Amino acid sequence: xxxxxxxxxxxxxxxxxxxxxxxxxxxxxxxxxxxxxxxxxxx
Numbered sequence: 001x002x003x004x005x006x007x008x009x010x011x012x013x014x015x016x017x018x019x020x021x022x023x024x025x026x027x028x029x030x031x032x033x034x035x036x037x038x039x040x041x042x043x
Contacts, residue, residue: 011042019043 029043
């Protein structure tokens, strides 16, 4: 059985600023990823 990966989507500059802001506010990478609907590895 073949595994399919999720399509890679590059984060926009706006998304990266949101990520940085959340991380600076003390959010965990997992929490940020869940909020954005992304994988933990993206964050």
